[in-house]
Structure formats: structure tokens, C-alpha cells
Amino acid sequence: MTVLETQGFLPHIAFDSVIFGFSKGKLKILLMEYHDTGWLALPGGFVRKEEDLDEAAKRGLKERTGLDNIYLEQFYTFGNMARFKPEVMQTILEANGFFLDPDHWMLDRFISVSYFALINFEKVILTPDELSDSIAWYEIDSLPKLILDHNAIVAKALQTLRENLERKLIGGNLLPERFTMNELQQVYEAIFGEKIRRTTFQRKMLGLDILERHEKLYTGKSHKAPYLYSFKKV
Amino acid sequence: MTVLETQGFLPHIAFDSVIFGFSKGKLKILLMEYHDTGWLALPGGFVRKEEDLDEAAKRGLKERTGLDNIYLEQFYTFGNMARFKPEVMQTILEANGFFLDPDHWMLDRFISVSYFALINFEKVILTPDELSDSIAWYEIDSLPKLILDHNAIVAKALQTLRENLERKLIGGNLLPERFTMNELQQVYEAIFGEKIRRTTFQRKMLGLDILERHEKLYTGKSHKAPYLYSFKKV
DNA sequence: GTTCTATTGTAACATATTGAGACAATAATA
């Protein structure tokens, strides 16, 4: 199956995913680099005619990262005319050797239903799609220029993530099963983009009664070893 | 122009609006009753081929309420297969004397980009669309059964409104330009569905430094007259 | 006018939450 099949997908509707990961103290997202053009874009795709919208997003996530069962949240649908630039998709396709009719469905106007995902960086197996050379991690606070309105999509995703983090306890989705308090704090600091007071953070997290304390983690460093924590199962 | 024109609209994409108003201490939304069927639905519409998605929602709002310049926020896009029930739209259209080809675009699968609006109840001039008998206010906490997934759309709208109210100061959009502290409190109570302590609410609102105090409102009641307030202009 | 009632605006105090610093515990190293 190729992306060029005319049957099977809903026209005018796409999805894009802002996939967040956390590594070495930095918040990162996945970007794809299209063949020959050097253009960067969010991973995305189209919706099958008999497929739930959410299922399409999950399928796309699975195809790029190999991961199932991911924290995935729809946050906004982008549908301005300004994002309709058929020459962009045309250039990408031509760089891959596809020369389409100007009224081909893939060159039509699309609205993009956008999702963000929080994943455990360590578990990802990255796989580019058939139009791109690579898929790789990019630091959220030094992103390059992306195609179309994808920079705006990332900005909105980050804004939504920040707002949600205050209400839901989703930060742990970016970490391995067991983590230290310091690692959890670094996740919060990376998302909010500012330092957090250590003692206040620790007291609040423990007070929420959502963490389970496990054995200590001996790293070989010459100081007191921190406890490992996991989120309590519901 | 009729809804049946085949040109001009993007297929598969609709919008629905949860339009909130506040009157007599109750939070209400606008619903349309389709001709002959008695079926109730959210006001909505389709997106023109060269129209911004947001503009389409604003246009729909203007058509039903006569209002421009409304607080309008996109909150979710519903796109599950479960909401694809062509017989519903077919019945509505037939009740209006339209008998369509089974592959007419209006009987196709749609995803619905959903918006909620906050409007000043007093200023609305209601106008049904061409398929419905009436458009009217219904209390949010005693809603009847709506078509398709529209009850779920309303539930999500209300949830988003509650979450946003804690972060943004949007409650005033449901009131006239000038209002008493008690009226503002009633808006908050209606949205959250619970009583709020008067003195705490007053202290917090005044402390936010967003209200301007005006003259007193003499209602003729035999007690101290409350001040009128408005939101400070930015 | 005087008294009464309902409601408003604000003060006062109690309680809870958060900010900020201090300090003992401890895992390796010198």
C-alpha cells in the first residue's frame, strides 16, 4: 500500500501528532525529515473511511514509534485557509518520484486534527514513513522551522500540556516505570520551562498520595542515594 | 441558497456549537428542533471550500443568534464511526421534502469540530435554520435526548468550560456589560453546579483587580443596594 | 419619624497551603 492510493482515506482530513519525550533533562518532540527537501514536519497521516479518528492517531503513533497504549490527547483542530499550500505537498511528493494530477486528493485542502502524546523515551523504536529520510528527536526549546503551520501546532500542544499538567498527573508518562523524585522534578521543569523549588515540589508530590516508594537507587555517586518511586496503580 | 447545494462545502467536515447563555440563575444552551421529527440537535453547519474553519463557526453563530464578536472557543473534534448514522440526516431531510441520492455528500460520514460560545442572553435574536421549526433555550441540567452524539458534545463542552473558568476570567461573557457581584456569583454557581461562599467569592474577585466598580443598583427591594461592576478593559 | 427585614460590603480570626531556609542522614571518595 502506498500513500497515493485514492481509495480508503477521508479527503480533507488529516491528523498530526506532537510526540513528547524526555531525555537528559530536556523535553523533546519527534520530527520527520522529508526526502531530498530537508523539510521538517510533525508525524501525521490520514483517516481511513471506516476508522475512528482516535484510532487513526493511535495507528500513526504505532507506525512511527512502535508503541501501543500511549498517553494520547486530542488538543486542537487547525483549519485555516492559510495552511492550504498544495505546492508544499506537491514538492514533497515529487522529491519522492510521484507526479500527481493537480486535483489529486492529497493536494487538496486539509484540516488537521492534532494530538499530543507523552511517551517513555527509552522504549521508542523509530521508523520513518515512506516519504521521509528520518524521524528523530528535537529539543522543544530550539526547534527549527517546520512546514506549514506545524510550529504553531507545537506551540499549542505545549500550551495545552502545561495547562493539563496542573490538573492531571500526566507527567509520569514521560518517565520509566520507576524514577527518582529529582527526575520527576526535571520533567516538570522542562515542561514549564522554569526551575522549581526542590523541597516544595517533594512535599507536594508526596502529599498527593499518588506515589509508591520503592528501593533506593545507588548510582555510584558519593552522596545519599535517592528512593525510586512509581505511580500507584488505579 | 439551500443546504442541498453540492458545490461550495467541504465534504466530511461539520461544526457544531454549544452556545451557553445565562438567565434567571440557570445556565442554558441553544438547541434546534428539526421539522416534523421533533428531534433536537446542536446548531451547526458546514465549512465552505475557501473559508477558515473558525470563520465557519462564527458565521453559524451569527446566523442563529444575530451576534458578532462573541466569545468562541474550539474544544474538541468528534470523529468516531459510531456517530455516522446516515439515516438520521436522511430522515431530517425527508421530513423537509428532500429526497437525496444515497451517495449525496450530506449523507456521508462527518467529523464534527465543536465550539462553545458564551453570549449575553439578552442580546440574542434567535433564527431557526431552514430545516428546523425552532431554536430555543434549554436548561443545561435537564437536557432532553439529542441526536447522534450531541449529548456527549455538550458534556465535553461543559467540562471544558469548567476547566477554563478556573484559569481564564471568561464568566463575564455571559452577563450584560454591568452586573452585580451576586449575578457574577450566580454564573459561577450555575457553571460549577454548586454553591459558593459569598464573602470568599467577593474577596477573591475584588482581589484579582479586574473589576471596575460603578454606581449602585437600586432595585426597589428593601435592603442595601449592591454596586454594579464591569470588567476592566484591556 | 421609628422600627424592622433582607442583603451587602468588609473586617476579623482560624485554618490550610506554599515559600524559604536549616539540618541531619548518607554514599562514595580522598
Added chain:
DNA sequence: TATTATTGTCTCAATATGTTACAATAGAAC
């Protein structure tokens, strides 16, 4: 054994919020 960096927890101060109290009034009843 002393030293260093980091962790876990405690304490006290500063804010914020919950709760009660009370004076100020706009009319109505008399």
C-alpha cells in the same frame, strides 16, 4: 576518618482560603 554532594524532612514565615461577625443601608411596615 574527614570531606563532598545530594536527599529527606522539619521549622518558621508568608499567603491564601474558610468562617463568622457585624455595621451599613434601602425600602416596607407602622
